[in-house]
Amino acid sequence: MTSFTFDFDSCDDLGAAACGFDAGWLLALLNGQVRLDTETAMRIYRTVPLFTLGRWADARCRVLHGNAIRTYVIDRNINYTNVCTARCTFCAFRRDGDEDDAYTLSAKQITTKISELSAIGGTQILMQGGMNPELPLSWYEELLAGIKAENPHIHIHAFSPPEFIEFVRFFDPPGTDLEAKLSYVFKRLMKAGLDSLPGGGGEIFALPVRRKIGLGKCTAEQWLTVMRVAHRLGMYTSATMMFGHIEGIADRIHHMGLVRQWQDRSINDFARYGGGRYKAFISWPFQRENTPLGRLPEWEPQAGEEFPGDVIAAGGHSDRFGKVVRMAGATEYLRTQAISRLYLDNVHSIGASWVTMGPHIGQVALSFGANDMGSVMMEENVVSAAGTTYCLTEQLICHLIRNAGFLPAQRNNVYNLLRVHDGPESPDLLVTDWSQQRARELAIEGRTETTPVEVTVSAGADRVAIQ
């Protein structure tokens, strides 16, 4: 998998010695010759200065992905229902079935959205919903088959491990154990048109955290088991992590550790039979607006006090655990993403999270280990419900990647390059008036009327505040 070999300049060990690390060990790490252990990952997280850590993650990224190209995909998030049996405390999207603004999209509404996506050169949909007990298996099969009949070229990247766990509960499929039941549902949905499985619902795997924030949602083991079954059946999937709430730093590394461990298992057990694996890891900070979890007070450390999540993650006890949040800003985000690049040595792609962090931090993330800017965002409902409302066109996403020092390239779901924008016909290079590149209003399901939007254009990327 390695594309390049990294070497230090004669007088620059990327700060290894200054940070107390052996330069030879760091060189081996950056070239994928040694594996980062959990203890060392924690030490790096806590002690290495941000920009030094960024240089390490960037060097590792360049070994895997080269110096030239960074990618994006054109897809559309479609949230087919907001009715959900779970009550995650970080969620502002879910509704009970009898609430006024509960919705389930019709097949016609969904295919119309896909036609709009096709019109701008889109290649895939990311379709996820709440866990709606009213929808039978046949509803999903008919939906997928209908999408494929009208749009055979569109890759359907849909559902998530928590949805699959609830599918098993709702549909009661045949099978003697969870894996067999999951396989049955997977095969039915794959036959109807499901192409791959996104990594939604990962949040933080550590049980104490999950118990507090993911009410009614599957356990980490169930989440990982769904992915294992998907891999066994030949699917590519992704893994995610939502951090910056009640968890400890060690919980983040533990989360990455489970992804790495189960990825090893999938590769070892299934790769030679055409099995799948995690193609990407994407992490983002918790967005607090309109959520129960977000109403918790921000942690204000007293002298000598450790964050309660760190105490719990270290095996201690804290009465304050789950009662305060430690929100993550840009530096925490970049640090966490950089560690994920160094730690997840068996996951090829690390995605920048501009949807939550904003386009310009997303751009900086390309120098902190990310090789992919993710998707042009035509529509987003889940994170937007918690207050995040960024929106980019293809021209803008290309502009951001190019200004960060890379060639933008459109990719497909399995990270194959579709178009490398190295000529004058590139989407961003055709723009003659950037003032016209205004942000579009994000499509938000459940809104009954057109709501005015306040648009601020700043240096080629836009922020849209939905009022």
Ligand code: SF4
């Ligand atoms: S995050 Fe997903 S599973 Fe949890 S309540 Fe919201 S819609 Fe339901």
